[in-house]
Amino acid sequence: MDAFTQIFGFAFQYLDSAAYLILAALGLSIIFGMMGVINMAHGELMMIGAYITAFCMYGGIPAPIAILLAGVGAGIAGMILERLIIRHFYKQLLSSLVVTWGLSMIISQVFLIMFGPNMPSLPTPFSDIKILVGGEVGFALVGAEGFARVTGETGRMPPGVESFGIYRLVMFAVAVLMVVAVWLLLRKTEFGARARATMDNPTMANALGISTPRIYAYTFGLGSALAGIAGGLFALTSAITPYFGAAYTARAFITVVVGGAAGVINGLVASVAALGGVQTILSNLFSVYIGFVGMIAAAFLILLVMPTGISGYMEKLRGRSR
Amino acid sequence: MAGRTLLNVNKLRSGYGNVAVINGLSFDVKEGEIVAIVGRNGVGKTTLLKTLIGELPCQGGDIEFRGRSMNAVPAAERAQLGIGYVPQGRGLFTGLSVEDNLRLGKLVGGRPKEMNFDRVYGFFPILKTRLSQIAGTMSGGQQQQLSIGRILIGNPSIMLLDEPSEGIQPNIVQEIGEIIRRIRTEEKLTVIIVEQNLDLIQASADRCIVIDKGAIVDEILPSDLDDPEIARKYLAI
Known part of the structure; x- marks a missing residue:
């Protein structure tokens, strides 16, 4: 293999692993960063997105539309969960973890009972190219x-x-688009300003006439919708089972915790860049398994040095220089 | 100056959990008045404001705003009805820009089509030059201006200020007092101000309600505080 092929292969793997982490973690990152809720049912919202995509495509709906519908469906499912259950556990890290864990088991069991252990797999788009x-x-x-x-x-x-x-590159492009879209939503829109204000100081936001429960519901819905879209994208490359989400949840969590809650988007991007890099290098040098273990070791080291994640650490540095 | 009754507080009880901090407190505020609430530390002044805006539930008695009971009205809705709150410590969104902070005040007093940026700059010209600055990096006095400006962006009919003099240089305190009076005169705003600072009280208030142990114990004029005996008795000096 010549040098160019090696470099290209390396870059391809890096983008692939970054896309994987971004897609799996973006929705979770918003919910954790904005609401302080550890949503263990995140993978199940991805799974719901995968099933919606599958049923739409069995019915002849083209993949892009099916994936958007998956986002809408998972977003609605997330908002229902938030209204019924999760809103009682804001800012309670441990309780929210236990409750959403229970929810995740219930959701995957219900899907198992309703649709059986697996679904006919979907064709990967652009597989000819x-x-x-x-x-x-x-x-x-x-x-x-x-x-x-x-x-x-x-x-x-x-x-x-x-x-x-080429589908892996399409996934990376979509992942980047999603990050940019979320960034614009949070930075440039009125909803974004209200959501950031609510995150910063909910009592004051409320005293200024902002309905914080509504902001929480929409934010959770947004995170869930992003999970649904990610689930739809992954459904085109992997087996669709009721336990589909579990595989993504672990890596999504590591990514989000390493990113930290202080900066939702920049923390996530920094975390993905670091963890994806470690994983790619080690996978290339040794094996995929070592790549995954190395990623966990890197997360461990980063959190040892920066207990509040990369964005929390950056915030602290900025505060000190002030 | 004073017109109809805007706010009527009747036998109000409130506090944290089962502990009643405010206990049977009654007073009226008329449109266009500037009322100072004074008293030593820990007598329930901040608790009173938090109950008025709906952050703390009313445990007994009644709060009427424009003749309508506020007891069952949630905090966000009270703000939309025109109750503007400038809390102790200013309550800014410290990670957001000055402009974002200002814009977030637009729901106060309903939904105006236009935000009153010019009105805010009229009182606080410094804010116009700092729009992109992160709010948390401004000085105490500037933050206080931003916190007041933030509710003036909307359409408040009453402004509740909690210790606006806190953490501000003495020479600016007088200025803030004058601005509060200007806001009342030019914008026909009613003001309730919780304050310990003698200069600010005398620079702004029409009358003072004195609170002790969660109840009203006296009503005096700002000029009465010239008497060191009274000032020592009612202020935490």
Whole structure:
């Protein structure tokens, strides 16, 4: 493998792992940062998004619309959970953790009873389009025909050529778009200002006429909708089961806690950049398993030095320089 | 100056949990009045304001604003009806910009189509030059101006100020007092001010209600506080 192929492969993996972490953690990060609730049912909201996407696509609805509907559905589900249960546990870290954990088990059991242990899998979009790098090809974006031409009669890749699916890059682009959209929503809109004010000082926000319960419900709905969209995107690349969410929850949590609650977006981005980097380097050097273990070790070290996460640490530094 | 009764507090009881801090307190405030609430530390002045805005529940008695009972009205709605609150410590959203802080006051007194930025700059010109500054990085006096300006962006009919002199240089205290009087005259606002600072009380208030142990014990004029005996008795000096 030549150097360019290696670098490209590394960059591809980095973007892939960053997309994974951003998508899994963005909704959770908003709910944790803005409301101080540890939502253990986050993965189940992703799972709901995956199921909605699946049912829509079985019915012939195109993937992008199905995924948007997954966001809407999970958002509504999240708002119902917030109104009925979660609003009683704001700012109570441990209680919220236990309650949402219970909820997560109930939700996945209900899905198991209703829809069985697995669902027919969905086709991955753009699976025909590939990026080929290295060897005699150099660098090429090919469709099914081009791919067949390169592999020739043997059906095998020529020596030194690596193939990369394009859907992973689409996921990364969507992840970045989602981060930008959430940033704009929080920074540039009236809802965003009210949500940040409520996070900063709920009593005062209330005394200025802002209905804080409504802000909480919308914020939880927003976090849930982002989980639903992420679930829909992941549903196109993995098996859809009632326990779909559990795989994402752990990594989402590590990412959010390392990011810290002081800055929802910049904390998340910094955390993803760091953890995704560690994971990619170690996976490349050793194995995927070591990559995951290394990510947890990195999280452990970061939290040892910065107990309130990266954004909390930055906040402290800024406060000191003032 | 004084017109109809705007606020009527009748046998009010309030406090934290089962502990009644305010115990059977009654008074009226008329439109356009500036009423100072004075008394030593811990007699329930801040508790009274928090109960008026709905942060603490009314445990007995009644609060009437414009003839309507506020007891069952939640805090956010009271603000929208025109009760503007400038708390002790100023209650700014310290991580947000000056402009964001100002904009967040627009619900006070209902939903005006336009925010009254010019009115705010008229009283506090410094804010116009600091719009993008993070609120928490301003000086105490500027923060106080922002906190008052934030409710003037909306359409309050009454302004409740809790110790506006706290943490402010003495030479600015007089200025704040004059601005409070200007706000009353120019904007026809009613003001209740909880204060320990003699200068500020005398620079702003029309009359003083004296509280002790959660009840009203006296009503005096600001000029009565010139008597050191009275000042020592009623203020935490």
